[in-house]
Amino acid sequence: MDLTTLEQHLLLAVLGLHPNAYGVSVQEHIKDRTGREPSTGSVYASLDRLEEKGFVKSRQGEATAERGGKRKLYFTVTAPGQRALKESLQAIDALSQGLVWKGAAV
Amino acid sequence: MKRNSDGTIFVAHLAKGGMLTVRPLRNDGGERIGIEVEKEGEGPPLSPEVQRAADTFRLSYGTDAQREAYDFLKRIIVQDKDERHVDAPTVKGVVIADPPEIAEFLLTMLATTRGADAMIGDLNERFTRECKEFGRNRAVRLYWARALRSIGPLLWRAIGKVVVAVVKRFFGAGAA
Numbered sequence: 001m002d003l004t005t006l007e008q009h010l011l012l013a014v015l016g017l018h019p020n021a022y023g024v025s026v027q028e029h030i031k032d033r034t035g036r037e038p039s040t041g042s043v044y045a046s047l048d049r050l051e052e053k054g055f056v057k058s059r060q061g062e063a064t065a066e067r068g069g070k071r072k073l074y075f076t077v078t079a080p081g082q083r084a085l086k087e088s089l090q091a092i093d094a095l096s097q098g099l100v101w102k103g104a105a106v
Numbered sequence: 107m108k109r110n111s112d113g114t115i116f117v118a119h120l121a122k123g124g125m126l127t128v129r130p131l132r133n134d135g136g137e138r139i140g141i142e143v144e145k146e147g148e149g150p151p152l153s154p155e156v157q158r159a160a161d162t163f164r165l166s167y168g169t170d171a172q173r174e175a176y177d178f179l180k181r182i183i184v185q186d187k188d189e190r191h192v193d194a195p196t197v198k199g200v201v202i203a204d205p206p207e208i209a210e211f212l213l214t215m216l217a218t219t220r221g222a223d224a225m226i227g228d229l230n231e232r233f234t235r236e237c238k239e240f241g242r243n244r245a246v247r248l249y250w251a252r253a254l255r256s257i258g259p260l261l262w263r264a265i266g267k268v269v270v271a272v273v274k275r276f277f278g279a280g281a282a
Contacts, residue, residue, distance in 0.1 A: 023228035041256025044217070044225045045263035058221065066234040068205070070227025
């Protein structure tokens with residue numbers, strides 16, 4: 001199963017933040033490590049798609065005052081999700097192995 | 107009437123900590139709704155004057171509790187020029203920071219995902235934090251920026267779901 005770059009980032013962030021992966025923490029984790037913050041809408045749209053595929057699971061968390069009484073939604077990566085992520089990253093590794101970085105202006 | 111998932115009808119964030127919650131006291135067939143105003147979390151306590159106003163309001167009933175709750179809060183809100191966040195209205199020294207309603211409404215309309223409520227909560231969480239950090243004006247601009255950036259992906263997701271549903275309906279369950 002092919003994963004987009006954002007889906008790879010999301011799965012890696014959810015794995016890295018386990019068991020505290022929810023929207024804000026995932027966005028900030030990705031921003032800290034890649035320098036680019038995905039929009040809130042794209043994070044939830046992609047996580048929704050990943051959940052539909054069975055790659056992540058969500059559970060409702062606590063509603064805090066600063067969230068205006070709205071509950072958090074915590075995500076975890078499922079076994080098929082981990083498998084898909086591993087395959088996807090291995091494909092990138094395989095493609096980049098032995099690559100000679102020539103022709104690029106430095 | 108708009109209700110949050112936990113039954114509250116109005117929540118005012120207090121940028122110095124805590125929040126004001128307005129929830130229905132009783133509901134007789136949607137006609138007579140009383141409201142309860144309560145301060146939760148940390149932050150300075152409500153002044154006796156505000157508490158008295160809240161107690162008085164508890165006794166009144168209306169058909170549009172949300173509007174009344176909003177009007178009630180407007181009445182007791184005073185602008186405190188000595189506060190750091192002078193652009194934010196305050197209730198006796200407590201800064202109230204409500205996220206922009208139109209942006210929140212737009213996202214609520216577009217979000218068809220299961221996490222729609224959580225997504226609004228995430229935006230609120232960052233808004234509250236940024237109110238304390240940068241003041242309300244900048245926090246509102248950042249909220250709008252995030253909301254506008256979110257419209258595209260949410261819209262595509264919603265369209266995608268509709269297309270899949272239509273394909274499944276006309277070409278059978280195995281088609282999509």
